[in-house]
Amino acid sequence: MMTKEQVLEILKTVLEASDGEQTEAVLVSENEELTRFANSVIHQNTMQEDASLIVRVIKDKKIGIASSNILSKEEVVKTVKHASKIASLSPRNQEFISLPAGKPLPQIDGFVEKTARTTPEERAEAVRKLVEMAKPHGIKASGAFSTSVLRLGVANTLGVQAFYQTTVASFSTVLLSPTSAGYADRESRNVSDINAEEIAEEAIKRTVDGRNPRQTEVKEMEAILLPYAVSEMFDYLAYMGLGATSFQEGRSFMSEARGKKVVSEKITLYDDGLDIRGFPLPFDFEGQPKKKVYFFEEGIARDVVYDSFTAFKEGKESTGHALPQPNSIGPLPLNLVLKPGNATLEEMIKSTKDGVLITRFWYVRPVHPKLTVITGMTRDGTFKIENGKIVYPLCNMRFTTSILETLAGTELVGKELKLEKGFFGGNLVPALKVKSFRFTGQTTF
Amino acid sequence: MRELTDLCLNKAQKAGCAYADIRIIKRERQEISLKSGNVEAISVSDDLGFGVRVLKNGAWGFASSRIISPQKIEEITSKAVEIAEASARVKDKDVELAPVEPVVAKIQANCQIDPFTVPLEEKLQFLARVDDRLRSVKGVAVSKAFLTFFKEFKVFASTDGSFIEQEKIESGGGMEAIAVGEGDFQIRSFPNSMGGNTAAYGYEFIPRLKLEENAERIAQEAVALLKAKPCPSGEMDIILDSSQLALQIHESCGHPTELDRVLGTEASYAGTSFMTPDLLGKLQYGSKYVNIYADATAPGGLGSFAYDDEGAPAQCVDLVKEGLFVGYLTSRETAHALGIPNSACMRADGWGRMPIIRMTNISLKPGDATLEEIIADTKKGLYLITNRSWSIDDKRLNFQFGTEMAYEIKNGKLGAIVKNATYTGMTPQFWNSCDAVANKDYWTLWGLTNCGKGQPSQVMHVGHGASPARFRKVQVGVMK
Numbered sequence: 041m042m043t044k045e046q047v048l049e050i051l052k053t054v055l056e057a058s059d060g061e062q063t064e065a066v067l068v069s070e071n072e073e074l075t076r077f078a079n080s081v082i083h084q085n086t087m088q089e090d091a092s093l094i095v096r097v098i099k100d101k102k103i104g105i106a107s108s109n110i111l112s113k114e115e116v117v118k119t120v121k122h123a124s125k126i127a128s129l130s131p132r133n134q135e136f137i138s139l140p141a142g143k144p145l146p147q148i149d150g151f152v153e154k155t156a157r158t159t160p161e162e163r164a165e166a167v168r169k170l171v172e173m174a175k176p177h178g179i180k181a182s183g184a185f186s187t188s189v190l191r192l193g194v195a196n197t198l199g200v201q202a203f204y205q206t207t208v209a210s211f212s213t214v215l216l217s218p219t220s221a222g223y224a225d226r227e228s229r230n231v232s233d234i235n236a237e238e239i240a241e242e243a244i245k246r247t248v249d250g251r252n253p254r255q256t257e258v259k260e261m262e263a264i265l266l267p268y269a270v271s272e273m274f275d276y277l278a279y280m281g282l283g284a285t286s287f288q289e290g291r292s293f294m295s296e297a298r299g300k301k302v303v304s305e306k307i308t309l310y311d312d313g314l315d316i317r318g319f320p321l322p323f324d325f326e327g328q329p330k331k332k333v334y335f336f337e338e339g340i341a342r343d344v345v346y347d348s349f350t351a352f353k354e355g356k357e358s359t360g361h362a363l364p365q366p367n368s369i370g371p372l373p374l375n376l377v378l379k380p381g382n383a384t385l386e387e388m389i390k391s392t393k394d395g396v397l398i399t400r401f402w403y404v405r406p407v408h409p410k411l412t413v414i415t416g417m418t419r420d421g422t423f424k425i426e427n428g429k430i431v432y433p434l435c436n437m438r439f440t441t442s443i444l445e446t447l448a449g450t451e452l453v454g455k456e457l458k459l460e461k462g463f464f465g466g467n468l469v470p471a472l473k474v475k476s477f478r479f480t481g482q483t484t485f
Numbered sequence: 486m487r488e489l490t491d492l493c494l495n496k497a498q499k500a501g502c503a504y505a506d507i508r509i510i511k512r513e514r515q516e517i518s519l520k521s522g523n524v525e526a527i528s529v530s531d532d533l534g535f536g537v538r539v540l541k542n543g544a545w546g547f548a549s550s551r552i553i554s555p556q557k558i559e560e561i562t563s564k565a566v567e568i569a570e571a572s573a574r575v576k577d578k579d580v581e582l583a584p585v586e587p588v589v590a591k592i593q594a595n596c597q598i599d600p601f602t603v604p605l606e607e608k609l610q611f612l613a614r615v616d617d618r619l620r621s622v623k624g625v626a627v628s629k630a631f632l633t634f635f636k637e638f639k640v641f642a643s644t645d646g647s648f649i650e651q652e653k654i655e656s657g658g659g660m661e662a663i664a665v666g667e668g669d670f671q672i673r674s675f676p677n678s679m680g681g682n683t684a685a686y687g688y689e690f691i692p693r694l695k696l697e698e699n700a701e702r703i704a705q706e707a708v709a710l711l712k713a714k715p716c717p718s719g720e721m722d723i724i725l726d727s728s729q730l731a732l733q734i735h736e737s738c739g740h741p742t743e744l745d746r747v748l749g750t751e752a753s754y755a756g757t758s759f760m761t762p763d764l765l766g767k768l769q770y771g772s773k774y775v776n777i778y779a780d781a782t783a784p785g786g787l788g789s790f791a792y793d794d795e796g797a798p799a800q801c802v803d804l805v806k807e808g809l810f811v812g813y814l815t816s817r818e819t820a821h822a823l824g825i826p827n828s829a830c831m832r833a834d835g836w837g838r839m840p841i842i843r844m845t846n847i848s849l850k851p852g853d854a855t856l857e858e859i860i861a862d863t864k865k866g867l868y869l870i871t872n873r874s875w876s877i878d879d880k881r882l883n884f885q886f887g888t889e890m891a892y893e894i895k896n897g898k899l900g901a902i903v904k905n906a907t908y909t910g911m912t913p914q915f916w917n918s919c920d921a922v923a924n925k926d927y928w929t930l931w932g933l934t935n936c937g938k939g940q941p942s943q944v945m946h947v948g949h950g951a952s953p954a955r956f957r958k959v960q961v962g963v964m965k
Contacts, residue, residue: 076940078750082572087548087564088837105528109551126527129605133523160571168575182753184940214753289627290665366526403876407887407964408905410670415885417878438883440963480963481909483883
């Protein structure tokens with residue numbers, strides 16, 4: 041694993057070696073260890089140590105990018121020269137204005153020594169506990185327990201100099217009985233927060249309660265979405281419409297929605313890369329400080345996130361949401377927070393006359409990004425609710441629904457936030473009860 | 486190189502490992518993308534590292550590093566052994582492997598023109614011509630033209646005595662046109678969505694994509710889709726074009742025949758499979774027109790190789806024969822578990838990942854008819870073109886796909902185009918409703934570069950060949 045000093049030394053080498061008008065260096069160093077289990081045994085158990093340098097060189101609006109994980113001083117200089125040569129050969133990008141200048145950065149301590157020092161034996165022991173708890177129920181356990189360390193450095197010739205290190209611990213399980221499945225996970229920067237017994241209890245109950253599922257009429261119904269499902273739904277909303285690239289190109293619902301009430305007033309959604317309860321990242325991959333950006337404030341559409349390229353096009357400042365270059369997605373929120381309400385899960389169930397409780401989604405894909413229509417399946421814990429009570433487990437159901445329409449019908453928002461890993465960062469979301477969720481099919485298990 | 490691999494294998498054997506292998510991999514990528522007249526990206530990347538897999542105390546351990554030195558190889562081998570010992574704390578029986586013949590081989594890439602030797606200026610000029618043609622059509626809001634190139638050199642060595650060097654080169658490209666209207670946008674991609682098309686050939690593959698020749702048509706279709714009527718809802722006959730059928734094969738036959746999924750070892754992420762061992766040789770998966778096979782020897786296929794990441798030689802095996810489910814994609818471990826021959830499908834996404842079962846080139850054999858004959862024989866239906874969305878349940882039964890465009894078919898003739906087309910169904914019922922497959926003149930081998938599986942996640946390049954086919958009485962128009 042590279043040290044902070046090694047990361048900064050490589051960034052310095054890049055800036056010194058470049059002949060570009062502007063140069064940017066991004067170095068991501070990561071060690072990930074992951075213990076994977078299935079059929080109640082550990083079957084894959086892996087460790088990877090890697091680091092990748094991305095160099096962006098600008099010459100007269102001409103941009104060249106080169107990256108490499110070969111990081112000797114000679115190879116780093118070679119990578120810089122490669123980026124420089126590409127910039128020389130590239131046509132001008134007339135929309136490019138400048139790399140961003142350095143700004144004061146918030147200080148966050150995201151590193152937990154214990155997570156970084158977790159051993160394969162400790163992960164195996166946690167898996168063993170979960171497996172042993174599942175066995176008496178005739179349940180086979182599968183899942184993954186990972187611990188990782190990430191170090192990120194960003195520097196450019198306009199004064200950006202940023203370094204951050206963080207740890208991530210993640211334990212998820214899918215338990216299988218002959219007729220049902222149950223999911224649970226926990227995520228934290230601190231491995232001490234990961235309690236295998238707690239995860240096992242939650243998933244075992246779901247698996248036992250889910251035995252012998254039935255089919256039901258496929259129609260629009262009330263739905264309770266647990267945080268697992270809510271987080272994934274918002275990840276797709278962010279991907280489809282909360283970044284400036286899709287907004288500027290007219291592909292986002294936000295292109296016409298800002299200032300209008302588009303979802304229930306119970307929905308306030310924002311991105312906060314500095315929230316210490318999540319997986320904070322104080323700056324983005326251009327070294328720009330994370331700003332808090334509201335997408336919905338009491339149901340009213342507000343804004344999207346920007347990197348420097350999209351911000352300068354509108355004469356704005358970056359909100360600190362650049363992804364590693366090059367990418368075609370553009371800026372993306374990585375730390376979504378849905379403001380909690382005051383409902384308990386029991387109150388949500390009690391308020392449901394004819395609906396479905398959804399633990400999590402599976403294979404969600406956009407069907408029409410501008411209309412925020414997605415499809416997907418429910419998975420690992422789907423239950424029918426009638427007249428305020430869970431009445432029986434359901435076979436998994438397909439949905440094809442507009443996220444905005446679903447959120448417009450928000451009736452209750454859960455009082456507890458749960459941290460869920462997103463596409464890259466992590467989301468803090470509660471459960472939701474919605475008036476209508478559009479189911480369009482059902483499978484046989 | 487042999488000194489390094491021997492260092493690893495000797496250390497693993499001295500540590501008491503029953504088996505060990507090491508892969509040293511160097512990868513190179515180039516991406517060039519023009520968007521609406523500007524350069525979106527010109528980038529190159531290099532990636533180097535090694536991964537060590539050991540079997541000790543009957544359990545697997547894997548460790549990897551980007552740093553290649555004798556000291557690091559010893560350190561990482563020791564780490565893999567430590568991890569295997571930890572794995573053995575939660576096992577019920579020892580891992581056993583089907584045998585493989587040791588082999589020493591050197592395989593060169595199937596390439597006439599190394600794409601990394603073609604000047605950047607030439608590639609940019611080509612893309613500029615494509616992008617210009619896309620933008621020449623009034624109403625196009627966003628245009629995009631792109632090329633991607635990939636080179637891999639891999640050394641595999643194992644305690645079985647194998648030492649295999651393999652080189653692979655891939656070239657790909659494509660284009661997109663987006664039209665934007667009030668409350669809507671429509672996209673057309675060519676020759677396929679999700680990265681165009683890619684093949685294990687050199688730069689000679691790029692002209693075969695015929696991007697310039699099709700740019701204006703694609704752009705016109707994107708604009709026309711904005712004003713097209715929405716997909717009708719109901720049950721009707723559908724014809725899938727070759728690229729959409731390729732993804733249908735991928736999701737509903739490729740994945741469920743992966744034996745690791747079937748045996749439950751992907752349950753925590755990708756899911757399991759409805760194609761369980763008790764159904765092997767018994768399940769009528771599709772109609773008699775449905776013949777699906779896995780061919781790791783197909784020239785140009787992204788799923789082609791000489792030896793897999795366990796050193797087993799590439800195979801061509803039937804998965805579905807005249808509709809009957811007859812075969813699996815396997816590894817040494819899963820083939821042994823089921824007592825069937827190994828179809829050699831183990832591949833890892835680079836040096837830092839453990840090999841898992843991956844699709845090779847999973848293809849549908851062509852039929853006898855022409856596409857025109859199939860359309861002429863269809864009274865009422867849709868001809869669906871180019872994938873836009875895809876989703877299937879975790880046992881690979883209930884699926885739903887959307888396409889960028891569809892033509893209405895009325896009384897044997899193509900009619901108006903429709904937008905937001907979707908269709909849904911259950912896998913065996915769907916494939917049993919297949920009653921016509923177009924002939925070999927319409928057959929295309931597609932390269933997919935985004936197949937995700939595994940924890941930590943692995944993205945694999947796979948291939949699928951198909952010609953258009955017809956399916957009777959399918960539910961269409963799911964989107965409200």
